[in-house]
Amino acid sequence: MSDLYSESDYYVTAPQGYRAGSIACGIKSNATIHDLALLVSDVPCIAAGTFTTSSTRAAPVLLCQERLHGHRAQAIIINSGNANCATGEQGRKNAARMTAAAAALLGIDKKLVLCSSTGIIGRQLPIEKIEQGIKQLTLTSEGGVAFSNAILTTDSRPKRMTLEFLIDGKTVRLGGVAKGSGMICPQMATMLCYLTTDAAIDADWLQQELQLAVDDSFNMISVDGDMSTNDSCILLANGLAGNQPLHEAHPDAAIFRQALRKMTIYLAREIARDGEGATKLMTVHIQGASSREDARKAARAITLSPIWQCALTGEDPNWGRLVAALGASGCALRQESFDVFLGSIQVAKGGVATEYEFEQAQAAMLGPEIIITIDLHIGSHQATAWGCNLTAGYIEENTVYHR
Amino acid sequence: MSDLYSESDYYVTAPQGYRAGSIACGIKSNATIHDLALLVSDVPCIAAGTFTTSSTRAAPVLLCQERLHGHRAQAIIINSGNANCATGEQGRKNAARMTAAAAALLGIDKKLVLCSSTGIIGRQLPIEKIEQGIKQLTLTSEGGVAFSNAILTTDSRPKRMTLEFLIDGKTVRLGGVAKGSGMICPQMATMLCYLTTDAAIDADWLQQELQLAVDDSFNMISVDGDMSTNDSCILLANGLAGNQPLHEAHPDAAIFRQALRKMTIYLAREIARDGEGATKLMTVHIQGASSREDARKAARAITLSPIWQCALTGEDPNWGRLVAALGASGCALRQESFDVFLGSIQVAKGGVATEYEFEQAQAAMLGPEIIITIDLHIGSHQATAWGCNLTAGYIEENTVYHR
Numbered sequence: 001m002s003d004l005y006s007e008s009d010y011y012v013t014a015p016q017g018y019r020a021g022s023i024a025c026g027i028k029s030n031a032t033i034h035d036l037a038l039l040v041s042d043v044p045c046i047a048a049g050t051f052t053t054s055s056t057r058a059a060p061v062l063l064c065q066e067r068l069h070g071h072r073a074q075a076i077i078i079n080s081g082n083a084n085c086a087t088g089e090q091g092r093k094n095a096a097r098m099t100a101a102a103a104a105l106l107g108i109d110k111k112l113v114l115c116s117s118t119g120i121i122g123r124q125l126p127i128e129k130i131e132q133g134i135k136q137l138t139l140t141s142e143g144g145v146a147f148s149n150a151i152l153t154t155d156s157r158p159k160r161m162t163l164e165f166l167i168d169g170k171t172v173r174l175g176g177v178a179k180g181s182g183m184i185c186p187q188m189a190t191m192l193c194y195l196t197t198d199a200a201i202d203a204d205w206l207q208q209e210l211q212l213a214v215d216d217s218f219n220m221i222s223v224d225g226d227m228s229t230n231d232s233c234i235l236l237a238n239g240l241a242g243n244q245p246l247h248e249a250h251p252d253a254a255i256f257r258q259a260l261r262k263m264t265i266y267l268a269r270e271i272a273r274d275g276e277g278a279t280k281l282m283t284v285h286i287q288g289a290s291s292r293e294d295a296r297k298a299a300r301a302i303t304l305s306p307i308w309q310c311a312l313t314g315e316d317p318n319w320g321r322l323v324a325a326l327g328a329s330g331c332a333l334r335q336e337s338f339d340v341f342l343g344s345i346q347v348a349k350g351g352v353a354t355e356y357e358f359e360q361a362q363a364a365m366l367g368p369e370i371i372i373t374i375d376l377h378i379g380s381h382q383a384t385a386w387g388c389n390l391t392a393g394y395i396e397e398n399t400v401y402h403r
Numbered sequence: 404m405s406d407l408y409s410e411s412d413y414y415v416t417a418p419q420g421y422r423a424g425s426i427a428c429g430i431k432s433n434a435t436i437h438d439l440a441l442l443v444s445d446v447p448c449i450a451a452g453t454f455t456t457s458s459t460r461a462a463p464v465l466l467c468q469e470r471l472h473g474h475r476a477q478a479i480i481i482n483s484g485n486a487n488c489a490t491g492e493q494g495r496k497n498a499a500r501m502t503a504a505a506a507a508l509l510g511i512d513k514k515l516v517l518c519s520s521t522g523i524i525g526r527q528l529p530i531e532k533i534e535q536g537i538k539q540l541t542l543t544s545e546g547g548v549a550f551s552n553a554i555l556t557t558d559s560r561p562k563r564m565t566l567e568f569l570i571d572g573k574t575v576r577l578g579g580v581a582k583g584s585g586m587i588c589p590q591m592a593t594m595l596c597y598l599t600t601d602a603a604i605d606a607d608w609l610q611q612e613l614q615l616a617v618d619d620s621f622n623m624i625s626v627d628g629d630m631s632t633n634d635s636c637i638l639l640a641n642g643l644a645g646n647q648p649l650h651e652a653h654p655d656a657a658i659f660r661q662a663l664r665k666m667t668i669y670l671a672r673e674i675a676r677d678g679e680g681a682t683k684l685m686t687v688h689i690q691g692a693s694s695r696e697d698a699r700k701a702a703r704a705i706t707l708s709p710i711w712q713c714a715l716t717g718e719d720p721n722w723g724r725l726v727a728a729l730g731a732s733g734c735a736l737r738q739e740s741f742d743v744f745l746g747s748i749q750v751a752k753g754g755v756a757t758e759y760e761f762e763q764a765q766a767a768m769l770g771p772e773i774i775i776t777i778d779l780h781i782g783s784h785q786a787t788a789w790g791c792n793l794t795a796g797y798i799e800e801n802t803v804y805h806r
Contacts, residue, residue, distance in 0.1 A: 052730075054727070054730035054731050055729070055730045055731075055732075055733075055734065055735070055736050055738070056726045056727065056729060056730025056731075056736070056738060056754075057730065057738075083723070085723065085726065085727075086723060086726045086738075086751065086754055086755055086756070087755055088738075088739060088753065088754055088755040089739075090755075091755075120721070120723055121721075121723025121724065121726055121727060122721075122722060122723035122726065122750075122751065122755075122756050123723075123756065124756075228727060228731075229726065229727050229730050306709065306797070306801075307801050310797070310798055310800075310801030310802045311801065311802070313798065313802045314801070314802035314803055316802070316803070318523070318524075318525075319525060320486070320488065320489060320523055320524025320525035320526075321524065323459045323488065323489045323524055323525065323632065324457070324459065324488075324524060324631060324632050326458070326459060327455075327457035327458045327459025327460070327632050328457050328458075328631075329458075330458075331458070332458070333458050333459070335458070335459055335460075335489075335491075336491060336492075347525075348489065348525065350491065351459075351489055351491055352489055352490055352491040352493075352494075352525075353489070353490075353525050353526065353527075390798060391798060392795040392798050392799070394709070394713070394798075395713055395716065395793060395794060395795050395797075395798060396795070397713075398709070398710050398713030398714065398717070399713045399714070399716045399717035399719070400717055400719070
């Protein structure tokens with residue numbers, strides 16, 4: 001499998017038959033920043049999606065969930081700067097109008113167009129500006145780069161990757177792009193993530209594999225514990241690579257599954273690393289848990305602890321805060337049996353401090369990536385979660401007026 | 404009922420027959436700060452307690468839970484600066500040694516002595532210093548003031564109150580003191596809270612009433628979502644007021660219940676108000692919920708949202724963040740029916756923005772206390788939770804080295 005990260009790989013437009021484009025249509029106050037983007041496949045795709053489990057889901061999420069019942073889509077229109085959430089009936093009409101305008105530009109059935117919005121909650125979309133903007137979009141097969149920038153909000157950089165591999169001897173590509181930053185604690189998917197492939201894939205299998213991949217990637221990251229109203233992860237598969245459709249029993253199913261996991265974990269980690277104000281990525285491995293659910297709960301609890309996130313910022317090996325987060329997580333444990341490692345330094349054994357050197361433990365807290373491993377020694381299940389440190393930068397970004 | 408807040412009311416030593424004292428025994432690095440405190444009743448008390456539900460409960464919590472099986476206690480010895488948590492068998496022995504030393508000083512059975520610890524997790528107590536310190540303690544009936552200071556860690560001020568009321572025509576007092584600050588998200592009690600009364604009270608009724616009061620007070624506050632390993636709330640009732648023992652059918656039971664709720668809600672609010680780095684107290688009322696549990700869940704979810712806590716700091720009426728926290732809470736709701744108020748300004752009606760004036764909504768975010776009311780309009784249950792804003796001060800306090 002080749003991992004491709006350079007701009008000349010085009011990400012979501014890397015697989016055959018995809019085009020994208022973006023424009024500044026005036027939703028964001030800075031008129032030079034692109035805030036509208038469109039992704040389209042030359043032919044209708046098999047499509048799968050996972051979405052936020054919030055009870056205050058945004059209008060575009062409701063639209064996608066409805067249209068994906070048929071497992072088919074051909075295009076996605078996305079705006080940043082406004083979440084189209086808590087906007088009621090008018091919000092739902094505006095979501096439909098966005099897709100109708102994109103369908104008109106593309107000359108396709110509007111039922112094949114999905115949409116996403118990200119930004120401030122509680123305001124109606126400037127729908128006329130969006131409709132005008134859509135008319136002016138130019139779509140190209142290099143557009144994946146512009147697309148990855150136009151969907152950002154407070155992200156400091158785009159998150160994107162291209163993978164290339166063989167299915168049935170045919171070259172297949174998987175392109176991906178995501179945005180994250182704040183209000184990150186997905187329970188079904190993440191803020192926004194779009195994946196494209198030219199592989200031919202069975203619809204039910206695609207949805208199943210996407211859900212499994214999302215469970216171990218986007219659903220295991222947290223920046224601030226705030227689940228968003230707009231979290232969406234959508235995968236389009238247009239089949240232009242010419243392989244036999246992938247399904248559970250296909251001999252190359254594992255290759256696609258591995259690529260999809262690699263892609264989603266990479267993008268998820270990039271979202272955690274680029275959390276608002278963050279300067280450190282934390283990876284938490286829980287092993288020896290009595291169930292997979294317990295391992296996941298414990299790993300996430302640690303990434304969610306603000307007091308531990310502050311210790312990361314201070315590069316302070318105050319592992320007692322890990323013990324507190326672990327204890328509060330609801331995960332089954334025995335107080336006399338768990339081990340804690342900061343990087344490769346074991347700071348607790350059997351639930352109490354080892355004779356570790358403070359300087360060594362502190363050294364494990366330096367650098368841009370911190371790895372925490374906790375072995376509960378009561379079972380054989382494990383999980384990995386990713387998060388980031390908490391800094392004054394987070395406070396600053398979220399304290400400014402939204403007006 | 405009289406509410407007494409001045410230092411001459413002595414708080415936990417205000418009821419008849421209680422004495423307290425404190426000393427600097429050298430646990431904290433600043434040798435002038437008192438870090439050891441003792442509270443004692445002249446006679447054995449009926450006692451009740453609620454404790455953290457953490458799976459990594461500290462040694463003193465385990466000791467209290469065991470000794471309170473008999474519903475009797477006479478004294479509590481407390482240290483700050485070290486949590487005696489993740490300290491294994493030695494930690495449990497040290498907790499017992501603390502109580503034995505206090506029992507020796509007082510000339511009472513050590514089984515009647517409870518203990519608490521608060522501070523850093525993962526280090527053994529300096530037990531010899533504590534034993535030396537205990538020998539030097541002086542206990543007086545004015546000692547409730549010193550006691551309320553000695554139990555603090557990063558708190559900026561003590562939290563304490565005295566209430567006076569009549570039971571069976573006898574004057575009864577209820578004194579209370581608490582500490583809080585960081586790692587505050589109790590699920591059974593709060594960091595540390597001690598309540599004393601000279602009322603005579605039936606043991607089972609006392610435990611039941613304490614649990615109910617704690618559920619609506621300490622269990623409804625959050626500073627940072629981090630449940631502690633040491634949360635404890637203990638109530639001693641020595642009966643010296645001479646009333647007929649209080650129980651469910653006592654004609655004055657409601658008077659004591661009301662005093663206990665007033666005390667616990669006051670102390671809980673003070674903990675939230677004095678959260679690490681906090682400058683604003685937030686009160687969240689949820690009404691019209693379909694169950695009490697849902698109302699509690701929704702109210703707490705809002706106090707727990709870092710992104711909303713930052714909006715409070717910025718005095719930014721960005722109520723969309725409330726909608727996101729509400730949607731993520733798991734509380735049942737209808738998107739088209741909920742109303743949102745900032746102070747007295749209605750910013751959303753039927754799930755969408757009202758035509759509110761931005762300046763008015765912003766004015767509701769000013770000042771030291773912010774009240775948020777959300778009416779879900781789907782049932783008749785309600786709940787109130789308290790929290791605080793999130794500032795760079797929180798990050799700062801929790802970023803410094805613990806060494």
